[in-house]
Amino acid sequence: MPDRTALVLGCGAMGAATARLVIEDTRFKNVVVADRDLQRAEALAETLGSPVTALELDCRQEDRVTRSLGGMSVVLNTTGPFSRDTLSLMRTVVEAGVPYADINDDVETLQSVFDSEYLDSLAKHRGVGVLPGLGANPGQTNVLAGHMASRMDIVEEVRFFMVNDAIYHNEAVWRHRLALFSKPALLFDRGRWT
Structure with a gap:
């Protein structure tokens, strides 16, 4: 069985639902739920049980995000609003060579993601996928x-x-x-x- 770890950003309703889906996926051995409010992350981790651990992480702090990516197989971003700092977070994750997906539903932000030649070339160079806009x-x-x-x-x-x-x-x-x-x-x- 693969030893994959998913980092789920955001511990609200969508983050909790995403973490539950990842837990059910046998390809993942570990799930880390991260939120800028550590108590919220810990409460979700406790509710979901093993193999979920909690992490305090503010997605706007690039250096902390970079440090948190060690050992991660994928980042699943459910934080919002997506109009704030989404491109810089994506860039940080992709620069670390980690695949990225989000539930971004902000049209202007999605447009800037799709128009970013830098992000596209960076993802190709690092060999990782970027899947924005997976929300309903x-x-x-x-x-x-x-x-x-x-x-x-x-x-x-x-x-x-x-x-x-x-x-x-x-x-x-x-x-x-x-x-x-x-x-x-x-x-x-x-x-x-x-």
């Missing part, structure tokens, strides 16, 4: 809509509705979600934004 919006939702539309003769309109029973304790989350659904959608097609 705008990631999977618009991909699914595009796939469904490609199977139809004519598509006049696509509408998205957000229905969930999640309880958000932070008004910023609702503001962010509503902003995502109120703007015209961007499409990255054949290497260009349209």
Whole structure:
């Protein structure tokens, strides 16, 4: 069995769900859950049990992030807001030669990631994958809509509705979600934004 370790950044609802998925994956021997609030990370690690350990880590502190990457097989970023310091965090992780994925759903940030020739060449040089935007919006939702539309003769309109029973304790989350659904959608097609 491989001796892989996943570093999950962020111990909120999405970080907890991500950590649970990694625990179920037999390819990973260890999971480290990291948050800038150590008590939050420890509480999640205790809830999930072995093989999960907690780490205090502020993603905005590049030197601490770099030190935390030793022995990591992948970084799964669930922190937010993604409009803040995402590119520098990605660069730090990729420079260390560690694959990176996130649930980034900030369109402008995703656009800057896809437009970054430096990040692209760095990832290729280090031989690591970078998978941003794995969240439900705008990631999977618009991909699914595009796939469904490609199977139809004519598509006049696509509408998205957000229905969930999640309880958000932070008004910023609702503001962010509503902003995502109120703007015209961007499409990255054949290497260009349209």
